[in-house]
Amino acid sequence: MLSQLVYRSRATHKMSEPDIDKIVTDSEPFNQANDVTGLLLFDGEFFFQVLEGKGDVIHGLFEHIKTDPRHTNVVKVLDSACAKRDFGKWNLRTLILKPESQCYWLPSDITVKRDSRVFSLLNSFATGRWRSCVSAAERATVNCTIATSQIDLTPYPSSDIQFAFQPIVDSRIGGISSYESLLRNSEGRFPELILADLPEQQRYEFDLKSKAIAIAQGAKLLQPGQSLSVNLLPGAITNNEQVVSQLLHYLKQGGLKPEQLILEITESEMVKESDAFFAVIEDIRAAGIRLALDDFGAG
Numbered sequence: 472m473l474s475q476l477v478y479r480s481r482a483t484h485k486m487s488e489p490d491i492d493k494i495v496t497d498s499e500p501f502n503q504a505n506d507v508t509g510l511l512l513f514d515g516e517f518f519f520q521v522l523e524g525k526g527d528v529i530h531g532l533f534e535h536i537k538t539d540p541r542h543t544n545v546v547k548v549l550d551s552a553c554a555k556r557d558f559g560k561w562n563l564r565t566l567i568l569k570p571e572s573q574c575y576w577l578p579s580d581i582t583v584k585r586d587s588r589v590f591s592l593l594n595s596f597a598t599g600r601w602r603s604c605v606s607a608a609e610r611a612t613v614n615c616t617i618a619t620s621q622i623d624l625t626p627y628p629s630s631d632i633q634f635a636f637q638p639i640v641d642s643r644i645g646g647i648s649s650y651e652s653l654l655r656n657s658e659g660r661f662p663e664l665i666l667a668d669l670p671e672q673q674r675y676e677f678d679l680k681s682k683a684i685a686i687a688q689g690a691k692l693l694q695p696g697q698s699l700s701v702n703l704l705p706g707a708i709t710n711n712e713q714v715v716s717q718l719l720h721y722l723k724q725g726g727l728k729p730e731q732l733i734l735e736i737t738e739s740e741m742v743k744e745s746d747a748f749f750a751v752i753e754d755i756r757a758a759g760i761r762l763a764l765d766d767f768g769a770g
């Protein structure tokens with residue numbers, strides 16, 4: 472079966488064009504002999520490679536490439552069967568991206584469809600939008616002043632739980648874009664420990680209901696334009712038909728718009744019932760609530 476595998480990695484040392492040419496020379500014999508096609512992008516720091524070919528060949532090659540000391544932090548971002556190749560006759564075509572331009576064009580013999588996942592990934596890498604964290608040089612240019620003010624949050628005496636609100640700073644705007652509400656108990660215990668004490672169904676109900684407190688308290692912190700992030704277990708999404716209406720109700724009570732809520736799907740649990748899960752995800756999106764994958768890649 473024809474497969475496509477995409478990964479991203481970080482160069483272990485500064486690479487010049489001859490270094491990239493050497494990777495191509497090292498790769499071509501195997502790729503030609505085994506009908507592997509693909510593309511390698513390098514932006515001066517990170518690699519992004521698409522490998523196409525027979526599934527077992529691609530998977531074996533990937534395991535081999537992973538051990539190459541010229542790169543590290545190898546993260547697979549796509550691995551799926553495909554009907555046809557996007558990179559035609561190229562056994563390994565390379566494009567070196569100039570970080571200052573963050574702009575590239577695809578040579579005309581690439582047939583990759585504009586609405587495909589590979590194209591989205593390629594585009595987000597080549598434009599630099601995929602970066603989830605800023606480089607050391609960019610970090611040095613961030614100038615951000617955070618003013619703190621005392622806010623009176625209504626205590627919840629009947630509840631053993633508390634929320635800590637962690638500001639999330641957007642380096643592009645140089646200020647706080649949102650707050651992440653983090654569940655704690657009165658002794659400062661972490662959510663995993665609070666949640667682990669409860670039987671499954673109760674855990675999901677508790678997880679959702681606790682958002683009433685998170686949203687009520689968080690709403691008082693938000694300045695115009697800021698959002699609130701709350702974590703939710705995948706099971707809390709699939710095990711409660713009222714999840715969307717419940718969240719909308721909490722938002723209304725707190726005077727927040729649906730767009731101000733970012734639902735972070737917690738990584739500590741597998742998404743089990745994917746059809747049911749994705750149906751609710753659609754409803755959440757349709758309601759205007761935003762979604763984030765928490766600690767993506769960790770779980």
Ligand SMILES: Cc1cc2nc3c(=O)[nH]c(=O)nc-3n(C[C@H](O)[C@H](O)[C@H](O)COP(=O)(O)O)c2cc1C
Nearest residue numbers: 494497498499501502518520535536539541542563
């Ligand atoms: C970013 C990167 C991409 C690579 N892509 C390929 C590839 O597509 N095909 C390949 O055979 N080797 C590729 N290599 C090189 C392999 O890691 C390895 O050097 C090569 O297969 C020769 O293996 P050998 O030294 O065990 O003979 C790549 C290496 C790096 C650092």
